[in-house]
Amino acid sequence: MSRRDLFPRRLDIAHGCIEMTHGGGGRAMAQLIEELFLTAFDNEWLRTQDDCAQFAIPASRLVMATDSHVVSPLFFPGGDIGCLSVHGTINDVAMAGARPLYLAASFILEEGFPLADLKRIVESMAQAARQAGVAIVTGDTKVVERGKGDGVFITTTGIGIVAAGVTISASRAQPGDAILLSGAIGEHGMAVLSQRENLSFDTPIQSDTAALHELVAAMVTAVPDIHCLRDPTRGGLATALNEIAQQAGVGMRLQEAAIPLREPVRALGEFLGLDPLYIANEGKLLAICPAAAADKLLAAMRDHPLGQEAAIIGQVVADDHHFVEMKTVFGGSRLVDWLSGEQLPRIC
Amino acid sequence: MSRRDLFPRRLDIAHGCIEMTHGGGGRAMAQLIEELFLTAFDNEWLRTQDDCAQFAIPASRLVMATDSHVVSPLFFPGGDIGCLSVHGTINDVAMAGARPLYLAASFILEEGFPLADLKRIVESMAQAARQAGVAIVTGDTKVVERGKGDGVFITTTGIGIVAAGVTISASRAQPGDAILLSGAIGEHGMAVLSQRENLSFDTPIQSDTAALHELVAAMVTAVPDIHCLRDPTRGGLATALNEIAQQAGVGMRLQEAAIPLREPVRALGEFLGLDPLYIANEGKLLAICPAAAADKLLAAMRDHPLGQEAAIIGQVVADDHHFVEMKTVFGGSRLVDWLSGEQLPRIC
Amino acid sequence: MKYLDEFRDGQLAQGLAAHIRQAVAPNRHYALMEFCGGHTHAICRYGIEDLLPDTIRLIHGPGCPVCVLPSGRLQAAIELVERERLILCSYGDLLRVPGAHGDTLLKAKARGADIRMVYSISDALEIARAHPERSVVFFAIGFETTTPPTAVVIRQAQQEGLRNFSVYCNHVLTPPALRALLAAGGEVDGFIGPAHVSTIIGSQPYEFVARDHQRPLVIAGFEPLDMLRAIAMLIRQINAGEAIVENEYTRAVSAAGNRKAQGLMEEMFRVRPTFEWRGLGWLPDSALAIRPEFAEWDAEQRFEMPPIQAADHKACACGEVLRGVKHPQDCTVFGTACTPEHPLGSCMVSAEGACAAYYHYGRFRQAAAS
Amino acid sequence: MKYLDEFRDGQLAQGLAAHIRQAVAPNRHYALMEFCGGHTHAICRYGIEDLLPDTIRLIHGPGCPVCVLPSGRLQAAIELVERERLILCSYGDLLRVPGAHGDTLLKAKARGADIRMVYSISDALEIARAHPERSVVFFAIGFETTTPPTAVVIRQAQQEGLRNFSVYCNHVLTPPALRALLAAGGEVDGFIGPAHVSTIIGSQPYEFVARDHQRPLVIAGFEPLDMLRAIAMLIRQINAGEAIVENEYTRAVSAAGNRKAQGLMEEMFRVRPTFEWRGLGWLPDSALAIRPEFAEWDAEQRFEMPPIQAADHKACACGEVLRGVKHPQDCTVFGTACTPEHPLGSCMVSAEGACAAYYHYGRFRQAAAS
Amino acid sequence: MCLAIPAQVIEILEYDQAIVDMGGVRKPISTALLEEVAVGDYVIVHVGYALNRLDPDEAAETLRLFAEMAEVIGNEISR
Amino acid sequence: MCLAIPAQVIEILEYDQAIVDMGGVRKPISTALLEEVAVGDYVIVHVGYALNRLDPDEAAETLRLFAEMAEVIGNEISR
Numbered sequence A, B: 001m002s003r004r005d006l007f008p009r010r011l012d013i014a015h016g017c018i019e020m021t022h023g024g025g026g027r028a029m030a031q032l033i034e035e036l037f038l039t040a041f042d043n044e045w046l047r048t049q050d051d052c053a054q055f056a057i058p059a060s061r062l063v064m065a066t067d068s069h070v071v072s073p074l075f076f077p078g079g080d081i082g083c084l085s086v087h088g089t090i091n092d093v094a095m096a097g098a099r100p101l102y103l104a105a106s107f108i109l110e111e112g113f114p115l116a117d118l119k120r121i122v123e124s125m126a127q128a129a130r131q132a133g134v135a136i137v138t139g140d141t142k143v144v145e146r147g148k149g150d151g152v153f154i155t156t157t158g159i160g161i162v163a164a165g166v167t168i169s170a171s172r173a174q175p176g177d178a179i180l181l182s183g184a185i186g187e188h189g190m191a192v193l194s195q196r197e198n199l200s201f202d203t204p205i206q207s208d209t210a211a212l213h214e215l216v217a218a219m220v221t222a223v224p225d226i227h228c229l230r231d232p233t234r235g236g237l238a239t240a241l242n243e244i245a246q247q248a249g250v251g252m253r254l255q256e257a258a259i260p261l262r263e264p265v266r267a268l269g270e271f272l273g274l275d276p277l278y279i280a281n282e283g284k285l286l287a288i289c290p291a292a293a294a295d296k297l298l299a300a301m302r303d304h305p306l307g308q309e310a311a312i313i314g315q316v317v318a319d320d321h322h323f324v325e326m327k328t329v330f331g332g333s334r335l336v337d338w339l340s341g342e343q344l345p346r347i348c
Numbered sequence C, D: 001m002k003y004l005d006e007f008r009d010g011q012l013a014q015g016l017a018a019h020i021r022q023a024v025a026p027n028r029h030y031a032l033m034e035f036c037g038g039h040t041h042a043i044c045r046y047g048i049e050d051l052l053p054d055t056i057r058l059i060h061g062p063g064c065p066v067c068v069l070p071s072g073r074l075q076a077a078i079e080l081v082e083r084e085r086l087i088l089c090s091y092g093d094l095l096r097v098p099g100a101h102g103d104t105l106l107k108a109k110a111r112g113a114d115i116r117m118v119y120s121i122s123d124a125l126e127i128a129r130a131h132p133e134r135s136v137v138f139f140a141i142g143f144e145t146t147t148p149p150t151a152v153v154i155r156q157a158q159q160e161g162l163r164n165f166s167v168y169c170n171h172v173l174t175p176p177a178l179r180a181l182l183a184a185g186g187e188v189d190g191f192i193g194p195a196h197v198s199t200i201i202g203s204q205p206y207e208f209v210a211r212d213h214q215r216p217l218v219i220a221g222f223e224p225l226d227m228l229r230a231i232a233m234l235i236r237q238i239n240a241g242e243a244i245v246e247n248e249y250t251r252a253v254s255a256a257g258n259r260k261a262q263g264l265m266e267e268m269f270r271v272r273p274t275f276e277w278r279g280l281g282w283l284p285d286s287a288l289a290i291r292p293e294f295a296e297w298d299a300e301q302r303f304e305m306p307p308i309q310a311a312d313h314k315a316c317a318c319g320e321v322l323r324g325v326k327h328p329q330d331c332t333v334f335g336t337a338c339t340p341e342h343p344l345g346s347c348m349v350s351a352e353g354a355c356a357a358y359y360h361y362g363r364f365r366q367a368a369a370s
Numbered sequence E, F: 001m002c003l004a005i006p007a008q009v010i011e012i013l014e015y016d017q018a019i020v021d022m023g024g025v026r027k028p029i030s031t032a033l034l035e036e037v038a039v040g041d042y043v044i045v046h047v048g049y050a051l052n053r054l055d056p057d058e059a060a061e062t063l064r065l066f067a068e069m070a071e072v073i074g075n076e077i078s079r
């Protein structure tokens, strides 16, 4: 039986929307997968249409990372949930110093979601994966009733391989180490926030969403002894530093003046009463390395397009309280605490 | 700083519920992860609290599979979304003939979801993983606003290793092969359906949710040349067979009388106008192997607790239409089509 | 399952089939119409045709209430729920039936309409009780089988004074449809009469088939052995030149039917002077409406539900299929432009629609033939 | 960012700090209270204390409208939204403030209440326009800064005849709170006066501080250089034995304030004879209510909102903290039983609460000291 | 049309309700359409309502007739 | 209390609305509390409302006073 017999009429992507049947496991789902997902992601593993992907791996240290993506709105300046879901997991894999190889992608679709929007998202994922040289090799699709989802949620899981001699983990941060940041903070979170309904801001802010594994590869080549890498996503720079401090049992001392931050992000923070230190990034990384290697690492970062504005922003210290403290631009000191609760716009 | 300083008050699991802050990326999320997820899943990889897990793998063929779980109700006779999410992905990995090794688990929680229910689910996952000898090594937690989720969605991704000499894929099914089924069908789907609001049925039906990798290991040992394995989940036995027929370009001929099916499942199907062939299973597998090896495979299956009711239910044939046909108990023939749409209770 | 499994026995089936093969006269063709979609479904699902000699041709009748619901009345329900933002409760069967321009309740639900599938009209009443601030409409369809429960529930709503509940009544009557088929002529030699409809109305209302039209009719259960026996009974009458109403389904059907249920229907409903059937057109005295005394629970009287003219798809042969004039596979778009995923007509949607039954269970025969 | 960055310059800060160090009299201690939470926040966030000599002690005042909202009035809003199933719109600041038994709007939202965070009261009006079938209540809090927008929107609702919109008015007044603090005594040598409140009411309403209580008051912007200069101005007055009202924030504040805004407030609101402040108790003439002419837009007049007595947590020292009698870190549960994740008092919630400011920005000082 | 199945009454409830069993599956249904119903009765259930009682004697007779028709011919065939 | 920031009016809209800019971020706000407002004005924005105009001359004067206080002492320090 030809595809033509199996699916005599093509999906009406221009006008159609997700119905419960698209998740029922039957012919409608098979068609959605074939005409939308397979078409966009096309590769040898997906083409088998098994419920898993198989591939050969050399003996190695493997890295596995997963993230669910639930961003609202789904489309935002500089990106969408599709490319974000690819970049996010690639980055979590890359933060072990690994080369990401394969992605799995699982979709939870809300009944009524326009197929045209889904296509845009899936093509954005496909493009992001292609650009990153990573294949989306297996996946899953579920549909939930209207009012039990939010358009589309995408969970991606990635695996990658770490080169011999590289051991990167938050627990390795130690007093004396330098703390480096790859670029300006707060752009993803502010780009998304500026698009929320009821917050009618017009800004030039674009999400920084990007795959960082090539930057990481350049960094690891320059300084194989990087102790720690982390992408400061939810909770922002502040929370990522506190997590590392807690995991490694150290403190940190930052220089506010050294932290790259663009004017519109600062300005929107002032409007909304939000501190950019707590705003999500999706294309930035923190690196912690021996102080002696810091300049070399910085140079390697600045040589890469995604690290041009990299800076040394502070150092790791011994501190039983695991505090992250910061010298302010103004000349005083403040604690940089974990994020408490969510970042809500405030009036006072 | 001790845990005591970081989280001075423990989560109130008995009375608390999920708030947006539990997904904000800050201290409340860190506490949820530590006191709920780490406590239940505890293992060396999670304890690093990096955003990924790292482990050594020998040179091998690796298998990767992912599934999102969105079942409603979350708790059903014989299981819950927690153990289901572990079994489901283990099974997709096992269907390549692989030994599952590691799982990633990603949670999308709805604001207002009771922490006590979440704990029950997480502990059920932990127990299922422990019993299966598989570690949940990395994860993610997101929270969506009330009305934008449905309690909890769990996406699991698994990886495993295939032994040398084993090549299992739907595309290998070929005319002459025997089709085997590991046990009675329709139990998971009917157990869940019987609990839906507005369908007040009282049945002894229990979900068959189970991890099948040990059964698979026994089968592969007995017959390394198994051509194809598939767990007939959504869409049921009928759809799984049609998928395989389509992928392999073959037809199938079934004997209805040979298909194991328990009385209460048949009875509920009669009540609701649903055909058990289309009802989901979560602890059954289909195997396709050379006819000559069928009896040996059947014996191996029946030797395992999860295959005691295994049966040879039909054979693969050459058929350009890729039809799955069935000789009915009554003595006639019928097509066993793909599932169309969803299985909705009907009156006529 | 007692009273089911015994009636599906494969051994007995072989015997009954042999009996039929023996009984048919050589060189004679038998055209038998089963009125009910339930029978059509059983024929295809059990492969009954495989057991019958080629000289017996089964013709599928209009007895599927989902199939005969005109698209305009379905579309009116979609417009009602979307305009009034109320809760529309429906049996699962209706969700995929095409209204105007291929719209369906399922699509309306996906667009955000509050459409809920129920197993029983009682569940719809329960939803109305639970949401006193919302208006709840039950989309009632069905023949005489499904009508009495609707009557029970309307009376219950009245007794409780439940004013946020009403019923969109699309109940239709079997005998007028049969009468219309017979009036239109056609070459049917005998009828397999309704099973569960007859539990309510009894066998008496079919007497006109024999009396006025000289056709035999055998009421049969929906189990495959019941059908084989009914076919044998029809062959016997035809061979003998008889035309009487017989009852094969005596375990559930009597001559008089369920008088209590009939009384409830009488109390609650009046016969509409005329009503549109998909495929059959406007048939006199063929459907029920809620009596004026219960107007408060009648969605058509409570809400504005202007008649909607929705043309069926040009290529769709549902009318001919429902009248037994065409076989599903004679429709030019069967299995190509019209599939269960993209149905052009209602017969491809309902589980008991002839097109759906052939598509799901019988497509291999067409393939083998071609 | 023009008019912000210049007022945060680190070089100038060093100079102003040196100026202050020079200006302070040896062997004299200066206790200065900043009324506003905005100032408290700036002190902690910029680390202003690091630049001041030890002899200057900054005392944090009650000028955070979120902190002083009594838990009973918050609980009344929770009960309103849950009972009436209406839409409650609130500024983000209020969502985590504890009501009775630690309940919060955020928890009520998680339980299913329709609580929506807005950036501006205009957004609440927009929600009311978009949902004519729902009742929408805006939870208004704030000092004179936030009050005029509320007045504008109520007038707009009246002009549009928007009857599904109302305001739960919790607007409070700055001068009566300052008067109550001064009446209670205490050892404050001078006050840093409100920044943005003063853009509306001007500097004139603070004259009583100097005239009746012989304390200097300097109105200052919220930027750290403004605060340093205001401190220098207070030191000068104290050293000179003067007590006048000065205005450091001349770029935005005049003596008379914004008369148009004052007129709008006057038109829309009357002064309540008395009102409860968390920590300060019942203060006469200290809050605003919507005038009877606009009763339709006053949630307290439209809905039953009985007064709720919600006892604050026993261990909570918010009252003393708000009156400047205790430093946050003097509270026995600061950072242990009371944290931003599990606040026992409002001062740990609001970004401008003194406890929150110290917790988030200043905890390392306590650790270093211990 | 009209999916309906035979089920046995195992418990009579208040308000014209009863619990029926088929193949181990139990469900409360309405008996409002029946004059009277007793535990042990088989009824034909449709959309949660008992449409009619099933007559066991007639069922047995029908099965006997099946066997008779089948056997007569069956014998002929095997002849 | 009262988070408010200085922003520049870049466009006057109907119905007492204007668009302001700060640091490249633009937002429509209400000018209903101001007697009159012109493009180029700086205003203090709070919850989407302009509370008052900012006086550039006074701002310059304040900055001058900062510098004066700082420099006098700064000189003393560096002496």
Ligand code: SF4
Residues within 6 Å of the ligand: C315, C316, C317, C318, C319, C321, C328, C331, C332, C333, C334, C335, C338, C339, C343, C344, C345, C346, C347, C348, C349, C355
């Ligand atoms: S195949 Fe489709 S279009 Fe043709 S008669 Fe059947 S339902 Fe109508």
Ligand code: SF4
Residues within 6 Å of the ligand: D315, D316, D317, D318, D319, D321, D328, D331, D332, D333, D334, D335, D338, D339, D343, D344, D345, D346, D347, D348, D349, D355
């Ligand atoms: S630390 Fe908490 S309990 Fe103590 S005064 Fe502050 S807010 Fe109140």
Ligand SMILES: [Mg+2]
Residues within 6 Å of the ligand: A065, A066, A067, A092, B051, B052, B139, B140
């Ligand atoms: Mg991750």
Ligand SMILES: [Mg+2]
Residues within 6 Å of the ligand: A067, A088, A089, A092, A233, B051
């Ligand atoms: Mg991540």
Ligand SMILES: [Mg+2]
Residues within 6 Å of the ligand: A091, A092, A095, A230, A231, A232, A233, B051
């Ligand atoms: Mg990360």
Ligand SMILES: [Mg+2]
Residues within 6 Å of the ligand: A051, A139, A140, A141, B066, B067, B068
């Ligand atoms: Mg899957």
Ligand SMILES: [Mg+2]
Residues within 6 Å of the ligand: A110, A146, A147, A148, A149, A150, A151, B147, B148
């Ligand atoms: Mg939604």
Ligand SMILES: [Mg+2]
Residues within 6 Å of the ligand: A051, A052, A139, A140, B065, B066, B067, B092
């Ligand atoms: Mg899978």
Ligand SMILES: [Mg+2]
Residues within 6 Å of the ligand: A051, B067, B088, B089, B092, B233
């Ligand atoms: Mg699966």
Ligand SMILES: [Mg+2]
Residues within 6 Å of the ligand: A051, B091, B092, B095, B230, B231, B232, B233
């Ligand atoms: Mg599978």
Ligand SMILES: [Mg+2]
Residues within 6 Å of the ligand: A066, A067, A068, B051, B139, B140, B141
């Ligand atoms: Mg994550």
Ligand SMILES: [Mg+2]
Residues within 6 Å of the ligand: A147, A148, B110, B146, B147, B148, B149, B150, B151
């Ligand atoms: Mg929900």
